[in-house]
Amino acid sequence: MKKMNEQNPEKDGLSVSKNVSRRDFLNISLKALGGLAAIELGVAGILFLRSRSLAGEFGGVMTIGKIEGFVPGSVVEIEDGNFYLICTEDGGFMAVYRRCPHLGCTVKWMENEQKFLCPCHSATFAKTGDFNNKLVARALDYFPVSFDKGMVKVDTTAPIVREQHLPQHVSYPG
Amino acid sequence: MxxxxxxxxxxxxxxxxxxxxxxxxxxxxxxxxxxxxxxxPSRVPAQALRFSYTWGLGGISVVLVLLLGLTGLLLMFRYDPRVEYAYVSIQQLETEVMFGSFIRAVHHWSANFLVIASFLHLVRVFLTGSFKQGRSVNWIIGLVLFVIVLAGNFTGYLLPWDQLSYWAITVSTSLMVYIPLLGTAVRNFFLGGPQVGQAALSNFYALHVVFMPALLLGFMAYHLWKVRKNCGISQPLLKEGEKPKFKSTNPYLVNIELAAVMMVLVVVGLYAMFNPAPLGSIANPMVSPNPAKAAWYFLGLQELLLHMHPLAVMIILGLAVVTLAITPWIDRDFRDIGIYFRSAIGKRAAVFGSLLAVYLVPLAVILDEFWYDVPGWLPGVHTNITVGVIPFLITISVFMGIYFLLKSGLLFKNEKTNHSEALLGVFSFMMTGLILLTIVGIYFRGQNMALVLPF
Structure with missing residues (x-):
């Protein structure tokens, strides 16, 4: 093919350039445009299929109740908010996400044993949300707690991931 | 003519x-x-007709797939893939619709039997070395088909929207999060959000009723065509001067196939009549059941998860799948094709592998439950090492150890297993181990996933 082109550049439809014939040009353009179209379709497909419920999965800022309403040392399950509100002995508040960081089961508060238990793989967590089981390498996630006019508020927009429990995860009123 | x-x-x-x-x-x-x-073809080798060679497992799988398509189509007319109605529509199917419970049971049990039949088919093909001699592509297609069967089962598992399905899918998709870097994105992509909800149900419904069946049919057609292109199913090499004996397909092969179809229909039909498909209480995101178990065919993996870091489990699983996929290139000696266990010594290697699994796997499970406590012995070392790297290395070295032990010839007097036979021993160990872990997961795990006796 190439040889023929060299011999008779005009007659077999050779373009101005000596290196790229018209056929080559069309072939290359077709491949490039086809590749581009494939990428566009792929991206469009992924955008189309991308999660549709990321926004608004959690409830935003929730008002839970009066500060005095919670007994120090108690753990209350807030079902609508997907979390447990922990009132520490010294009057601090912490909201831990009830989803086990191991495989996503709902952890249960065991009042008698004073710990959280995940029924799926029997992972256990201390009252602070700290892990005390070999399988799970991090503490329960938590939501920030704030106080406004004597009310406890929890921002449930997105759970905060933490390696282990630290004192600064507990919020104190006032 | x-x-x-x-x-x-x-x-x-x-x-x-x-x-x-x-x-x-x-x-x-x-x-x-x-x-x-x-x-x-119009004639088939008499060798290939032996039922005790194939056990009809491939054909049985095809019949089950057709049965699944038929019953699945019927179920689609009655099922409603919205979270508010999904469970109710299944309840109606179970109580109000004529033959609804039966159709659902046939679909459910066919799907479960298909997992078993295709698993046994895979084992049979490995044991007879049928991936050799130009059959490597079809071996890989077969592995892909097995994955599609599992994926089809898995996506169908969520549809009843009961406690069983909700938590099984929650647990399994949470596993995806442990994929490095992409984990959370992949999980959110499949679930359409961070939790199992309407988006997840829609996704799984579309995947289950269109995507998986289409993929399955396509690959199945290719699989069957490829058997034809490989001149029929595998069989032992002919001795020099030996002439192959042929029999006409109709009636010799056709009769066997018809008998297999009848047998499958009778077994599935009777089983479905006496065992309705299970349906738990309606899905409740607030309460995980105790114990929360995955579908039974994933319980072997869930059992591993009790002992290791999820990433270690995934790497072991990935290595096992890749090794299976490249087996035709690792084991290229085709002189023993079509012979169960390769040879007499190969049979002993396989029995050794299986018995070792019977001995080691339950022992490891019990030791880990009651005694083995690496994180306790190595305080201060990160759990990624104690429950991740260490158990991973132990597992891999057991596999390697079996291979080299068999290869060394120390085991059997005067007889050395060759490469192919040693691999067979490792395969037997792996498959027996997987079956045992699955049995432990199904029957020996009770509340809080603690070891219990089933009786």
């Missing part, structure tokens, strides 16, 4: 020399034969 068969019956009756009347094949039988010959 003669066109005798389209003549009316009267004219098709021919008189033999002796005056006896003989009927030529009818048009019906001609069409029938033609259909059969689209799938099969």
């Amino acid at each position: 003669s066109l005798e068969f389209i003549k009316p019956l009267r004219e098709r009756l021919q008189h033999r020399d002796g005056g006896e009347e003989v009927e030529l094949p009818s048009r019906d039988s001609h069409v029938r034969n033609n259909l059969i010959l689209h799938l099969h």
